[in-house]
Each structure stands twice: as structure tokens, then as C-alpha cells.
């Protein structure tokens with residue numbers, strides 16, 4: 001994917017303030033601190049298009065980005081961070097569910113799992129909603145640089161067990177080494193329905 005432009009469009013909480021343009025869209029979801037914003041930055045090759053943070057739970061809105069004036073990437077709010085006020089926590093489920101249910105131009109959701117963590121209720125709830133609304137899912141195991149190559153399989157097996165998905169369903173990714181970037185782009189492009197002319201290879 002050749003990135004000619006990547007711009008922040010707006011932050012939203014509800015359908016009435018989602019961007020009105022109906023470019024096709026792919027969203028990124030997962031627990032707080034899993035690396036959603038880092039993945040988007042690596043995909044679009046911008047160091048800080050999306051704010052990343054060592055303080056989990058900072059992104060509490062849906063953030064829309066327009067890429068190449070051609071499609072949108074959406075950074076969804078993370079869930080499951082203990083220090084977030086209860087009132088904010090309670091909004092997350094409905095905010096994400098409503099987005100998934102109503103966003104007609106949404107083509108797929110990239111769901112991130114931390115290689116070091118066992119998926120929790122919210123992760124499984126998200127997968128259930130994606131199935132309910134028949135939204136294609138691109139599962140990604142991230143932060144793979146945190147685990148040595150020969151320990152990867154063992155670390156991943158609780159994720160396979162909890163999600164019921166086979167290993168082949170997952171792309172493995174690291175924002176540090178950028179391993180997995182091309183594989184994830186390929187899946188995102190397919191979901192967006194981009195032809196070869198839109199997705200010119202970068203040298």
C-alpha cells in the first residue's frame with residue numbers, strides 16, 4: 001500500500017456525529033493498551049498520526065482517519081482498563097456495539113490480542129458481536145517481539161482456546177519490528193475491496 005495521505009477526520013461517540021462521507025472503512029478494536037494505535041501508525045507509516053500512550057485507556061472515542069482520500073481507518077476505544085471511571089467504562093460496550101450495528105460502510109474489524117494475555121470477556125463479547133452483525137474479522141496477535149520465537153506457540157495456545165479460532169486465522173504482528181505489516185495490509189485491502197491499481201506495491 002502506497003500511502004499518499006493520512007489525515008485525522010474527527011472523533012465521535014455516536015452515529016449522529018460519525019463522519020458522513022461513506023468511504024469504505026476498516027476499524028481496529030481490542031483491549032486498552034493492546035496496541036491498536038501503534039498498529040495503525042505502522043500501517044500508514046506515520047510516527048504519530050494516532051496518539052499512542054503508555055497510559056492505557058486514553059483513547060475513549062472513535063477516531064476516524066482518511067487514507068489516500070480513498071478509505072477510512074477507525075481507532076475504536078479500548079476496553080478493560082481498571083483505572084477508567086465506571087461511568088466511562090459503561091459507555092464502551094454500547095458505543096462499540098452501536099458502531100458495529102449501524103456503520104453501513106464498515107467492511108471489517110481488525111481485532112487485536114496481546115501475545116502475553118489470555119482473552120477476557122470483553123474480547124469474546126466483541127467477537128460475538130462481529131459474528132452477530134456478520135462483519136468480517138481480521139484477528140491479529142500483537143507485541144510478538146515480547147516473546148522469543150520458540151515460546152510463541154505456547155503463548156498463543158490460550159488465545160486459540162478462548163477464541164475457538166485456528167492459528168491460521170491470526171496475523172502475527174510487532175509494531176517494533178513491523179513483522180506482519182504486509183500480511184495485515186493484504187487482508188485490509190481485500191476487505192476494502194481495493195483493486196491492484198489502488199494498492200500499488202511500495203518499493
Ligand SMILES: Nc1nc2c(ncn2[C@@H]2O[C@H](COP(=O)(O)OP(=O)(O)OP(=O)(O)O)[C@@H](O)[C@H]2O)c(=O)[nH]1
Pocket residue numbers: 030031032033034035036037038039051052053054055056057058059077078079142143144145146173174175176
Ligand atoms: N514491544 C511492543 N510494544 C508495543 C507494540 N504495540 C504497542 N506497543 C506499546 O504498547 C503501549 C500501548 O500502545 P497503544 O498503541 O497506545 O495501545 P492502544 O491499544 O491504542 O491503547 P488505548 O488507546 O489505551 O486503548 C505503548 O507503550 C506502545 O508503545 C508492539 O508490537 N511491541
Ligand SMILES: [Mg+2]
Pocket residue numbers: 036037038051052053059075
Ligand atoms: Mg489507542
